[in-house]
Amino acid sequence: MNVSINWLKEYIDLNDKSVKEIADGLTLAGLEAEGFYEISALSNVVTAKVIKLEKHPNADKLRICIVTDGKENYQVVCGAPNVAAGQIVPFAKIGAVLGDIKIKEAKLRGVDSFGMICSERELGLTDEHNGIMVLPEDTPLGADINSIAGTGDTIVEFNATPNRPDWLSVIGIAREAAAVFQRPLKLPECSTAESSENVYDLIRVDIEEKEKCPIYFARIIKGVKIAPSPLWMQAKLRAAGVRPINNIVDVTNYILMEWGQPLHAFDIRNIDKSIIVRNAFDNEKITALDGKEYTLNKDMLVIADISKPLAIAGIMGGEYTSVMSDTDTVVLECAYFEPSVVRKTSKKLGLTSDSSYRYERGIDYGATEKLADYAANLIAEICGGKVLKGKVGSNNLKIEERNVTSSCSRINKLLGSNYNIEDMKNILNSLSIKTETDGDKLISHIPTFRNDVALECDIAEEVARIMGYDKISCTMPKMDNEIDIQSPKVRYSRTARNVLENLGYNEVLNFSFSGAEYLSIFDTNEEHFVKLLNPISQDMAWMRTYIFPSIIKNMQTNKNMGYSSIKLFELSNVYISNGKSNLAQEKLHLSLGVMGSYYDDTWINMPKLDTFYYLKGALDNVLCKFDMAAEYIRLEDCHFLHPGKSASVLINGKYAGFIGALHPDILEKLDIKNDCYVAEIDFSLLIDEAYNKNEASKSSMRYTKFSRYPSIQRDLALIVKSRVSAADLINTVKSISPIITDTVVFDVFEGKPINFGYKSIAIRITFTDIEKTLRDDDINPIIDNILKALEKEHGAVLR
DSSP states (O other), X not given: OEEEHHHHTTTSXXXXXXXXXXXXXXXXXXXXXXXXXXXXXXXXXXXXXXXXXXXXXXXXXXXXXXXXXXSOEXXXXXXOXXXXXXXXXXXXXXXXXXXXXXXOOEEETTEEEOSEEOOTTTTTSOSOXXXXXXXOTTOOTTOBHHHHHOOSEEEEEEEOOTTOGGGSSHHHHHHHHXXXXXXXXXXXXXXXOEEEEEGGGTOEEEESOTTTXXXXXXXXXESOXXXXXXXXXXXXXXXXXXXXXXXHHHHHHHHHHHHOOOEEEXXXXXXXXXXXXXXXXTXXXXXXXXXXXXXXXXXXXXXXXXXXXXXXXXXXXXXXTSXXXXXXXXXXXXXXXXXXXXXXXXXXXXXXXXXXXXXXXXXXXXXXXXXXXXXXXXXXXXXXXXXXXXXXXXXXXXXOOEEEEEEHHHHHHHXXXXXXXXXXXXXXXXXXXXXXXXXXXXXXXXXXXXXXXXXXXXXXXXXXXXXXXXXXXXXXXXXXXXXXXXXXXXXXXXXXXHHHHHTTOEEOOOOSEEOHHHHHHHOOOGGGOEEOSSOSSGGGOEEXXXXXXXXXXXXXXXXXXXXXXXXXXXXXXXXXXXXXXSOEEEEEEEEEEEEEOSSOOOSSSOXXXXXXXXXXXXXXXXXXXXXXXXXXXXXXXXXXXXXXXXXXEEETTEEEEEEEEEOHHXXXXXXXXXXXXXXXXXXXXXXXXXXXXXXXXXXXXXXXXXXXXXXXXXXXXXXXXTTOOHHHHHHHHHTTXXXXXEEEEEEEEXXXXXXXXXXXXXXXXXXXXXXXXXXXXXXXXXXXXXXXXXXXXXXXXXX
């Protein structure tokens, strides 16, 4: 909601407040100001009249104008095609600054020019620059253009929350400002002067759907003249982000922005006898004001006459009955439509408007009838004509007085404050919530524009907002000293989930059942299987021995749904038969799966291919959180994992699980088109090892001295056979010298120019000595020994 500060000040005196103070004050009260910008004031720009017009002797497209500001005459050379004698125009005198241009005396094609006649674009009002701006004939000469065109203003953009539709109007924000700054509110009077001619002589209103449209009134203004609206109104509408159209339409938009009440004007010539508020017919069509044709259904509400729909209720009028340049008599609609009805229709048609935005959130139904009179009177004042006596329609909404009784002591207890009852009463009254006191009680009469206030806690919120949340003193909460002791299983499981979620993995939860045929793809030892006595179906007749087969199914489903980045994990139990009794062995396993790119495809990140190391990094992150580390060694005889892209996972030398890419044969069997990486570890083993290490460390804590000297890094690119694992190379490197403190594989490459059956592995080695600064003479012999050991043990040669 864009609000002109000048417009806001018409209802509340804020002249002693800066724009920042106004924005900050309202933001602290809950009405967030997202930003503001200035419409700069113009100096030396006044209104003037073109009293004489001559052709330029040396240029066909230029003309010599004589203009007067009522005091002096000025000669101006003008090239606008629409300039004419008798016009009132904005005139920039010498010394005026328009944007980056300073107006100076100039000679144009040999003729002196003492100023400039301005277009709307040059004044910074709109982008219109096809000709000069022509002002109404009754505009006084020599008047400062700022007071007429609305320049010299600041526009603040407020973000109204969904529960406060009253903030979608200038008066709604003025009410809030009156409470925040404790100033009196000055509202415009809503009255009308009627003619003797009766509205019932021209039109009737029949409301068939009273539940969907409980309030509907129509007023008629006869003898209007369609023309541009006054400049002051155009300036306010532009400030609110609304494009001026003509005086009738501009008045309806003005009331919308001022009061938050949507209105619509029909040309009476195109209404057949009466207005009917009814449901649309199935497949009924209407061409709306946006020029598009919409197909309606029986659940949608329309404004119609006896032969056709005139408007989509609460959303947009029809093109056929719109106000035209020769319109003489208009029917002004002012109504209240049920928010849910407008919302459903808007969503189904894919059509929104400023009116539907407000109707969906709920307007002030208590002001609807009053604003019908106010708008009709404003149209008569601006557009000429007369308002016919009476209004057709009815108010079928039972407006019951809503009262909320609250307690001063309970509000203070809820807020942790110590306000007195008079302060609370004054705050509520300043918000237009009329409040009386009775001992400790506050009896508040809720206005119709505040549907969000219904309970005592809502009253407490209003008090806290206006008093200021920042003024409520801080106190420590009272709490028990009992420590919530959780089992290691619960603590470690929660930690693992948090780590993986922070890495972008999504947790899944699958049934612990599976079919024997699917299980046997991954576990060929059927003696491990545990059969259910009463299965749901044959596809769920066996307890799973691994989690990752379920994750593979999840990844296939997500891939088929079009997701490019799939990262899943599950922390659940598996069940393995011990072969000795009917009881199965139950273990807690952690399984991870990755398919597709690391990240969703965006213009920032190019999609990356999935790799063994990405999944390994996630698993290492989990282990690191428990101060544990895994050892990765070659995985032997695993039929479902790729032999060159897999490893066994050891924790403290004990087998914990595996990691790797699915074997191509398995991918083909499951009809998976993408590489698929999985990992699974015995989480119960990890808990035991981590817990034991933690308990042991409590009594045998040891610290290692940090080196005060810089580290040195060396990169080695090695050619090895494809079957050689990176883990074997790293273990060999680490064994060479105690000053090798870290080794990292940062690149793996297969393909030309490297021979078939070989690959390149790049390793970064970090050397650190706690006694001295290392030099090349210290490092070079170690590098030689590393290369010799790698060649001897793995056949590796330097690339």
